[in-house]
Each structure stands twice: as C-alpha cells, then as structure tokens.
Amino acid sequence: MRERTWPLETLKKYLVIPSVSAQGTGIKEACRFLKTLFTSLGLTAKVIDCGGNPICYAELIVNKKLPTILFYNHYDVQPPEPLEKWISPPFKPTVRGGKLFARGSSDNKGNLIARIAAVKSFLDTCPTVRPDEPFGRGHPRQNDSVGLAVRREGEKPPVNVKFVVDGEEEIGSPTLPRFISKYREMIKADMCIWESGGRDEKDNPDLALGCKGICHAELVARGAKDDLHSSKGVIVKNPAWRLIWALNSLKDSNENILIDGFYNRVRKPGSLDRKTIAKFMFYEKEKKKEWGINSFLAGLTGLKLKERFFYEPALNIDGLTSGYQGKGHKTVLPKQASAKIDFRLVPDMTPKDVLNRLRKHLDRYGFSDIEIHDFRGYPPARTPLTSPYVNIISKAQERVYKKPVMVEPLFAASGPMYLFTPLMPCFSLGVGYSGSSIHAPNENIRLTDYWMGIECIKEIMNELAMPAGR
Amino acid sequence: MRERTWPLETLKKYLVIPSVSAQGTGIKEACRFLKTLFTSLGLTAKVIDCGGNPICYAELIVNKKLPTILFYNHYDVQPPEPLEKWISPPFKPTVRGGKLFARGSSDNKGNLIARIAAVKSFLDTCPTVRPDEPFGRGHPRQNDSVGLAVRREGEKPPVNVKFVVDGEEEIGSPTLPRFISKYREMIKADMCIWESGGRDEKDNPDLALGCKGICHAELVARGAKDDLHSSKGVIVKNPAWRLIWALNSLKDSNENILIDGFYNRVRKPGSLDRKTIAKFMFYEKEKKKEWGINSFLAGLTGLKLKERFFYEPALNIDGLTSGYQGKGHKTVLPKQASAKIDFRLVPDMTPKDVLNRLRKHLDRYGFSDIEIHDFRGYPPARTPLTSPYVNIISKAQERVYKKPVMVEPLFAASGPMYLFTPLMPCFSLGVGYSGSSIHAPNENIRLTDYWMGIECIKEIMNELAMPAGR
Numbered sequence: 001m002r003e004r005t006w007p008l009e010t011l012k013k014y015l016v017i018p019s020v021s022a023q024g025t026g027i028k029e030a031c032r033f034l035k036t037l038f039t040s041l042g043l044t045a046k047v048i049d050c051g052g053n054p055i056c057y058a059e060l061i062v063n064k065k066l067p068t069i070l071f072y073n074h075y076d077v078q079p080p081e082p083l084e085k086w087i088s089p090p091f092k093p094t095v096r097g098g099k100l101f102a103r104g105s106s107d108n109k110g111n112l113i114a115r116i117a118a119v120k121s122f123l124d125t126c127p128t129v130r131p132d133e134p135f136g137r138g139h140p141r142q143n144d145s146v147g148l149a150v151r152r153e154g155e156k157p158p159v160n161v162k163f164v165v166d167g168e169e170e171i172g173s174p175t176l177p178r179f180i181s182k183y184r185e186m187i188k189a190d191m192c193i194w195e196s197g198g199r200d201e202k203d204n205p206d207l208a209l210g211c212k213g214i215c216h217a218e219l220v221a222r223g224a225k226d227d228l229h230s231s232k233g234v235i236v237k238n239p240a241w242r243l244i245w246a247l248n249s250l251k252d253s254n255e256n257i258l259i260d261g262f263y264n265r266v267r268k269p270g271s272l273d274r275k276t277i278a279k280f281m282f283y284e285k286e287k288k289k290e291w292g293i294n295s296f297l298a299g300l301t302g303l304k305l306k307e308r309f310f311y312e313p314a315l316n317i318d319g320l321t322s323g324y325q326g327k328g329h330k331t332v333l334p335k336q337a338s339a340k341i342d343f344r345l346v347p348d349m350t351p352k353d354v355l356n357r358l359r360k361h362l363d364r365y366g367f368s369d370i371e372i373h374d375f376r377g378y379p380p381a382r383t384p385l386t387s388p389y390v391n392i393i394s395k396a397q398e399r400v401y402k403k404p405v406m407v408e409p410l411f412a413a414s415g416p417m418y419l420f421t422p423l424m425p426c427f428s429l430g431v432g433y434s435g436s437s438i439h440a441p442n443e444n445i446r447l448t449d450y451w452m453g454i455e456c457i458k459e460i461m462n463e464l465a466m467p468a469g470r
Numbered sequence: 471m472r473e474r475t476w477p478l479e480t481l482k483k484y485l486v487i488p489s490v491s492a493q494g495t496g497i498k499e500a501c502r503f504l505k506t507l508f509t510s511l512g513l514t515a516k517v518i519d520c521g522g523n524p525i526c527y528a529e530l531i532v533n534k535k536l537p538t539i540l541f542y543n544h545y546d547v548q549p550p551e552p553l554e555k556w557i558s559p560p561f562k563p564t565v566r567g568g569k570l571f572a573r574g575s576s577d578n579k580g581n582l583i584a585r586i587a588a589v590k591s592f593l594d595t596c597p598t599v600r601p602d603e604p605f606g607r608g609h610p611r612q613n614d615s616v617g618l619a620v621r622r623e624g625e626k627p628p629v630n631v632k633f634v635v636d637g638e639e640e641i642g643s644p645t646l647p648r649f650i651s652k653y654r655e656m657i658k659a660d661m662c663i664w665e666s667g668g669r670d671e672k673d674n675p676d677l678a679l680g681c682k683g684i685c686h687a688e689l690v691a692r693g694a695k696d697d698l699h700s701s702k703g704v705i706v707k708n709p710a711w712r713l714i715w716a717l718n719s720l721k722d723s724n725e726n727i728l729i730d731g732f733y734n735r736v737r738k739p740g741s742l743d744r745k746t747i748a749k750f751m752f753y754e755k756e757k758k759k760e761w762g763i764n765s766f767l768a769g770l771t772g773l774k775l776k777e778r779f780f781y782e783p784a785l786n787i788d789g790l791t792s793g794y795q796g797k798g799h800k801t802v803l804p805k806q807a808s809a810k811i812d813f814r815l816v817p818d819m820t821p822k823d824v825l826n827r828l829r830k831h832l833d834r835y836g837f838s839d840i841e842i843h844d845f846r847g848y849p850p851a852r853t854p855l856t857s858p859y860v861n862i863i864s865k866a867q868e869r870v871y872k873k874p875v876m877v878e879p880l881f882a883a884s885g886p887m888y889l890f891t892p893l894m895p896c897f898s899l900g901v902g903y904s905g906s907s908i909h910a911p912n913e914n915i916r917l918t919d920y921w922m923g924i925e926c927i928k929e930i931m932n933e934l935a936m937p938a939g940r
Contacts, residue, residue: 021798022796022797022798022799022800023796023797023798024797078800078801079794079796079797079798079800081794081796081800082697085696170800170801171798171799172799212701214801216799216801218799223763224761224762224763225761225762225763226555226761226762226907226910226911227552227909227910227911228761228909228910229883229908229909229910230786230788230812230814230909231682231784231814231881231882231883231884232761232882233784233786233814234767234778234779234782234783234784234786234814234882235766235767235770235775235778235779236761236763236766236767237763237767238786238787240787240789240790240809241717241721241723241787242723243790244714244717244718244787245718245722245723247711247714248714248715248718251711252715253711253712253715253836291694291695291696291698291702291706292694292695292696293693293694293695293706293707296705296706297704297705297706297707300705305705308704308705309704309705312704313704314701314703314704315703316700316703316704316708316801316803317708317710317711317714317792317793317804317807318700318793318794318799318800318801318802318803318804319710319792319793319794319795319800319802319804320710320713320790320791320792320793320795320807321790321791321795322787322789322790323787323788323789323790323810324549324551324788324789324810325789325790325791325810326492326493326549326551327492327493327494327549328491328492328493328549328641329492329641329642329686329688329788329810329812329844330492330548330549330551330640330788330789330810330909331548331640331684331686331786331788331812331884331909332788332789332909332910333786333788334787334788334789337787337790339710340793340794340795340799340800342700342799342801344700344701344703344704366723374799411701412701412702412704413699413701414701414801437696438699439697439698439699439700439800439801439802440696440697440698440699440802441696441697
C-alpha cells in the first residue's frame with residue numbers, strides 16, 4: 001500500500017520544503033532531499049556547488065549504447081506572497097477536489113517527481129506507479145491496463161537517464177552557465193526533456209520547443225536623503241515622479257517598447273512557425289474567463305494574438321514600491337522609488353544588448369539618475385520545428401492523453417534552455433494545466449494529470465528505445 | 471520641583487498616545503487626556519462628537535470685554551512608518567542632545583502643550599514655566615529674567631482663550647466643517663493662533679499668514695482578477711503600466727501639471743506679496759544640505775524659488791504600490807496598482823474643481839479605467855498681509871527671539887485654515903525648527919525652542935491685552 005502511493009507521498013514531502021531562491025530559504029534542505037531520493041532509487045547522485053545555490057545531478061547509465069534522456073528541472077520555487085490569498089498554506093501540500101495545492105506543485109516539483117517516478121517504475125519489481133484510481137471515475141482509460149509499471153514490471157529502464165536539478169531557475173539561473181561549461185561531458189544526452197508544461201483548457205497536452213529569454217532588473221530613483229513632508233514636493237525632486245517618467249519613456253500606451261533598436265534582432269515567424277501556431281489552439285474565451293479580463297491587449301484575437309504571444313518580446317512591471325503604502329494617507333515626499341521589471345526576449349535578442357540599450361535610452365532621455373540594479377537574465381532558445389523528436393514525443397503524448405498535441409514553437413515563459421539547445425534538442429512538457437496558477441497563489445496540479453504525466457514519460461522512454469522506423 | 475517640569479512632563483505624557491488618525495489608533499485616549507488636562511487647569515472643556523474623530527474644545531473666559539484668542543491645534547499625528555528609521559520609538563518620547571524626539575513633538579502636540587503652559591503660567595500662583603535651564607548654556611537670555619511667569623505671577627490671563635483641538639487634521643479634517651458651522655458662535659474670537667510653525671535655519675522665527683490647500687486621492691488601476699505569471703504580460707493588460715501612463719499624463723518631466731485648466735484659478739503674487747517674500751530668508755544652501763539634495767527643482771534659486779514655494783500648486787506622489795515588493799525578483803503580472811497622490815492648492819483653487827478636472831483629464835486621455843478613491847481635501851486660506859495683527863505678533867516674537875521675524879504669506883504645508891479665515895485672521899507660529907522632520911522619522915523639537923515658544927505665546931497674550939497705540 002505504501003509502495004502504491006509513493007509518487008504522491010514523495011511529492012508532498014518535497015513540496016513541504018520552502019525552497020524560495022529569491023528569499024534564500026530551504027535550499028540546503030531541498031538538495032539533501034533530492035540526493036537522498038535519487039540515491040535510494042539506485043541512481044548516482046551528487047550535489048554540485050558552482051558558487052550559487054547547488055545543482056543536484058543524478059544519473060542512471062543502463063548501457064552506454066542506449067539512447068540517453070536528460071531531464072532538466074529545478075528545485076527552487078517562486079516566492080509564495082501574497083500569503084493571504086492562499087486557501088491552504090503554500091508549503092502545506094493539500095489535496096482538494098482531486099487537485100494538489102502547494103507552491104511548486106506545477107512549477108516545478110510535480111514534474112520532477114513524476115519523472116523520477118517514471119524511472120522508478122522500471123526499476124521496481126512490482127507495480128509502483130499505479131495509484132488506486134489513476135484516472136478517476138469516468139476517465140476513458142479507467143479500465144485499461146495502467147502504464148508500463150504493469151506491463152513491464154521489473155525491467156531496467158530502456159534508456160539511460162540523467163537529471164539536472166537547478167536551484168536558481170526562478171532567479172535567472174545565474175550559476176547554471178558555469179555548471180554547464182564545467183560538466184558538458186557529464187550531462188551529454190540525445191535529447192532533453194525540459195522542466196514543465198501541461199494541458200490546455202480542453203485538456204490537450206502541449207509540447208514546447210523553446211523558451212522566451214528573460215531579463216530582470218530593478219530600476220531605482222532617489223531623492224532627498226530622507227522622506228520629507230510632501231509640501232516640499234513643489235521645489236524638491238520626487239523620485240516617484242522620476243520613476244514614472246522614466247518608465248513611461250520605455251513603453252507607450254499602445255504597448256510599443258520605445259527603446260531604440262529594441263526590435264532589431266526580433267526574428268519574424270517563418271512559414272513552418274505560422275503553420276504550427278495556426279494549428280495551436282488558443283482558447284481565448286476560456287482564458288479571458290479564467291483570468292477575469294474582457295479582452296486581450298490591443299484587442300487582438302486569432303492568429304495575430306498567437307503571433308504576439310509566441311513571437312513578440314515584452315516589457316513587464318512586476319512591482320512598484322515608493323513612499324507610504326499603509327492605510328489612509330500620509331503626505332510624504334518619498335526618498336526613493338523603485339520598479340521591478342522583466343523583459344521577455346525572443347530569438348535572436350540577448351540580455352546584454354537589452355541592458356546596453358536600456359542604459360543608453362535612459363541616459364539619452366534625461367534619466368541618468370535612474371539606477372539599474374540587479375540586471376540579469378538569459379537569451380531565448382529554440383529547438384527547430386523540424387527535429388525528428390517532435391514526432392516521437394508527440395506520438396507518445398497522444399497515446400497517453402488520447403488528444404491532439406499542441407506544439408508551441410516558443411513557450412511564452414522563460415528558462416535557461418539556451419544553455420542546452422546548443423548541446424541537444426529540448427522539449428518541454430509536464431503535469432500542469434491551464435488552471436495551475438504558477439507563480440501565483442493557490443498553485444496546483446490535477447492528480448489525474450500527475451498520473452498521466454508519469455505514464456507519458458514512461459511512453460517517451462520506451463519510444464526512444466525503439467529502433468528507428470518501428 | 472514637579473511644578474517646574476510641568477510643560478515637559480505633560481508633553482511627554484501626551485506624546486505617548488499613538489493618536490494616528492490615518493490608522494484609527496489612540497483617538498479616545500487623546501481626547502480623554504486633553505479633557506482632563508484642560509479641566510484640571512480650570513478651563514471649561516468638552517469632547518464634541520460631530521461624526522468623525524471628536525474635537526476637544528476648551529475655553530477660559532476671563533472677562534467678556536477682553537480680547538479673545540482662539541488656538542487651533544490637532545491631537546492626531548501622521549503614521550510613524552517607516553518604523554525602522556526611528557532611533558528611539560516614535561511613541562516613546564526621548565530627550566537626546568537637548569531635543570525631544572517623538573511623533574507629534576513638533577506637529578502638533580508640542581505646540582498645544584506650549585500654549586496651554588502659557589495659559590497655565592498666568593493661572594499659577596508661583597512660577598511654573600521657568601525650567602531649570604530654559605535656554606541652555608551660552609544662550610543670550612540665559613541670565614535674563616525668564617518670561618511672564620516670573621514677572622506676573624498669580625495674574626489671571628490678560629485675554630480670554632479658546633482651544634479647538636482637531637482629531638483629523640492629518641487626514642484632511644473631514645468633520646471640522648460640521649463643527650465650525652454648528653459652533654460658530656462658541657469659537658468666536660478676535661484672532662486665531664494657528665497650529666504650528668517654528669524657526670528657520672538661522673533661528674529666525676516664522677509667522678505664516680496662510681496655508682496651501684490640499685487634496686488627497688488614491689488612483690487605482692486593475693487588471694486580471696488575480697496576479698498572473700508575467701509571461702502573460704505580452705497579451706494581458708498590466709495595471710502597473712496603466713497607472714504609469716495615467717500618472718505621466720498628469721505631469722510632465724518639467725513639473726508642469728497637464729490637467730486642462732489646472733492653473734486657471736491660481737492668483738499671482740501681488741506687490742506686497744513680492745516685497746514680503748523678498749524679505750523672507752530662504753536658506754538654500756542649508757536646506758540643500760539638510761535634505762541631501764544638490765539643487766532645487768528646475769534649478770530654481772532666489773526669488774523664483776521662493777515664488778514657486780509659496781505661490782505655486784503642486785502634484786505629489788506620496789506612495790506607489792503594485793505587485794511583488796519582496797526581496798529578489800518575482801515574475802508576476804500584478805492584478806492591481808495604486809498611487810497615493812496629493813495636490814497642494816493655492817488661492818483661489820478648490821478641491822472640487824481639481825477633482826472634476828482630474829476625472830475629465832483621465833477620461834479624455836483614455837484612462838477611464840483609472841479609479842479615483844478616497845478623494846478629499848480643503849481649499850487654501852490666507853490672512854491679508856495688511857492685517858494689524860501682523861505687527862503685534864511679530865513684535866512679540868522679536869522680543870522673545872531677538873531675531874527678525876520671517877513673514878510667510880502662505881505656508882507651503884496645508885491645514886483647514888480656510889474654515890477660520892472667514893471668521894477671524896489666522897497666524898501660524900510654533901515651537902518647531904528647520905530640523906523638526908515633521909511627517910518623517912525622528913520628528914523632534916529643541917527644548918530651548920519649546921521654552922521660548924511658551925514665552926512667546928505669553929508675550930502675544932500680553933501684547934493683545936495692551937490698549938492699541940501703546
């Protein structure tokens with residue numbers, strides 16, 4: 001009985017760890033947990049320190065002649081704030097209505113444990129992955145034989161597996177480049193299953209072939225050395241106004257980013273891109289309802305909306321902070337104002353170029369006083385749509401989910417995939433769904449997706465082991 | 471001994487009360503304290519409820535034929551945040567280096583107790599106001615006879631006195647209009663000593679004849695129903711951007727307020743105004759050093775700077791709030807963004823007109839989605855520079871301070887003086903100084919100013935009692 005609930009119980013134990021990289025909590029604990037977990041299953045595991053939060057690496061080499069899958073995941077999670085919006089505490093995994101709620105359940109702890117569970121199922125001598133009710137009542141596969149754990153019990157994995165578990169993905173993976181350059185040989189593989197993904201509003205599974213790049217920064221404006229009485233605002237610089245004007249100079253109210261040359265490197269979608277996103281279902285009505293909005297930016301719909309979503313860069317404000325934020329009113333001239341911003345980059349933009357242009361822009365428009373702090377990020381990455389693995393993986397997905405696979409040429413969110421795409425093709429898929437609320441309160445996964453996600457990885461492993469042209 | 475330290479000990483007891491109107495704390499306690507205090511000295515005192523925080527009223531009618539002074543003060547104080555910036559806790563009055571630190575020490579509790587102490591000195595049969603070292607070592611008056619308590623001990627006050635102590639000054643005195651209209655007869659007086667004031671960088675005492683008006687508001691922009699992952703910012707409205715663009719439309723980076731007709735009612739300074747501010751010493755170098763700034767807005771200096779300070783309206787940002795404000799970075803598309811703003815108004819602007827124009831402006835420039843919350847405020851007020859009391863009061867100040875009096879036609883800060891100027895001339899002076907840090911951390915007064923402030927009120931009372939043309 002204990003064995004049959006292993007994937008869920010293990011995930012819950014992992015979710016309890018508050019491994020928030022932005023806040024520096026739970027890092028050591030998460031590494032220890034993962035090393036113990038991998039080792040207990042018979043994998044070789046190490047915690048590797050490259051200067052930042054350590055990276056947990058594990059591998060199982062069955063036979064050097066077999067294909068090798070590299071799994072990229074991360075053990076760090078986004079800050080859980082605002083805490084008051086969580087129905088159950090973010091680090092107390094809670095099942096409600098067939099869903100598991102916790103920070104990291106979807107992004108990205110659920111995916112890692114699902115992948116480990118898939119590997120484990122090959123190693124076990126008895127069925128381990130099959131839960132009591134894997135798909136819930138009424139599911140089309142309810143009466144089927146459930147996955148490989150049943151059919152192939154006791155078999156060794158049909159492929160070699162490697163796991164890289166990053167500890168800084170949510171803060172831009174600053175240490176990962178050093179790790180990759182040092183351990184390039186060690187992590188060598190035929191392809192990489194990227195951290196996350198899931199199912200859309202109609203339960204179609206997605207398969208993403210790339211990531212937008214990202215840069216974070218904090219813009220800071222300073223005024224007097226202390227907060228002053230606001231009556232002095234008529235003759236003393238207000239940093240909040242300086243920040244407003246500087247931000248306004250960066251993007252107009254039609255969402256055009258005004259930084260000179262910002263769009264220069266943006267690669268326009270080609271014909272295969274257009275064909276792919278034409279097939280991609282973007283459920284506008286459902287998304288609007290879910291997000292509580294009346295329309296998308298600039299009133300876009302259809303192909304134009306999808307093009308913007310997948311192929312356009314963006315400049316987002318993540319946070320604004322200045323002066324008095326308490327109840328009521330306080331007439332204060334703040335000493336400081338700051339904005340946390342992020343840029344989303346598409347091929348072939350680079351963070352370095354964006355930073356240069358941002359600084360030049362601020363200086364040129366009279367905002368030399370605006371400081372850029374904590375700038376970091378990474379470029380976008382893409383696996384070509386022509387990769388043969390696209391077919392192999394989507395076949396496996398279709399067998400498990402019985403639904404068409406939605407291929408995304410470029411995932412709108414970001415990850416350090418650019419470090420891996422020069423080494424191997426990368427494919428992102430996972431156990432999330434459209435209501436997973438990643439990076440937001442009440443992050444969750446559906447348990448049925450979790451069980452199917454485990455099975456899907458097993459199918460991919462088997463598929464990859466087949467001789468070509470099967 | 472206990473008697474001689476009365477003004478300081480009483481003030482300390484008053485400062486302990488955290489009567490923050492914006493946060494609704496300590497209100498009842500402050501009223502109770504004041505009523506007990508006034509009553510114990512033989513004044514008639516009442517706590518009057520007009521719907522909001524009660525107003526404490528007290529009076530001592532010596533003889534109906536004598537002139538009457540009305541003192542306007544307020545028992546509420548600004549929020550103490552940011553708490554971590556206070557060297558000693560804001561509600562634990564602490565003397566360091568001849569200064570008394572506490573929220574409200576300058577604005578406005580020190581002034582009220584100084585005024586009560588002046589009245590008390592006339593009532594006492596022994597010297598009560600003279601402290602052990604009233605002016606400190608090296609002060610020019612150290613060896614003088616100290617004030618009226620010595621010279622006129624046991625005398626009844628030479629004028630009638632009335633006290634109105636507001637409980638909502640720091641939140642715009644919303645209830646005071648009702649009080650004034652109901653108790654117009656009761657508060658009748660020949661002139662009003664307004665709440666506060668002090669001494670400038672060279673220790674010259676100031677005398678202000680008016681207040682700028684003020685309106686507060688909170689501007690709120692809303693986006694999706696919850697915080698979303700920031701990757702969605704490329705297709706979903708970001709309320710932080712909406713707020714930035716809306717604020718930017720209100721004021722350009724040359725500090726011009728762009729609201730149509732905003733300056734229409736601004737009364738230009740006349741020749742007596744110009745003469746008065748020409749005499750007014752504005753210690754630019756000292757102010758820049760104290761505030762930690764390199765220059766004033768738009769590089770203004772001299773008369774132009776003073777004109778701007780006294781005669782121009784302003785639009786200040788008091789606070790900005792949106793999204794993630796914690797440590798590090800969180801890639802979030804915030805569901806809401808808000809700005810606390812205040813307008814400073816000069817004659818003959820009105821809050822109602824400003825609100826109308828603000829709403830019209832936002833609508834006209836495409837910001838109908840920006841909500842205006844919690845709009846309130848009051849118009850500016852002025853006592854004519856030609857009032858005969860200007861001379862009477864400044865003579866009294868000069869006798870106490872041995873320094874020229876700096877007459878300010880209009881105080882840059884705000885207060886509900888507009889309710890009183892139609893009834894009687896109002897004059898603002900007090901126990902603060904240029905380093906008082908009102909509305910900021912480490913608010914304080916110098917004890918020497920406190921003792922001299924008490925004496926100054928006594929001099930004014932005596933001066934007023936003299937037959938004209940003395």
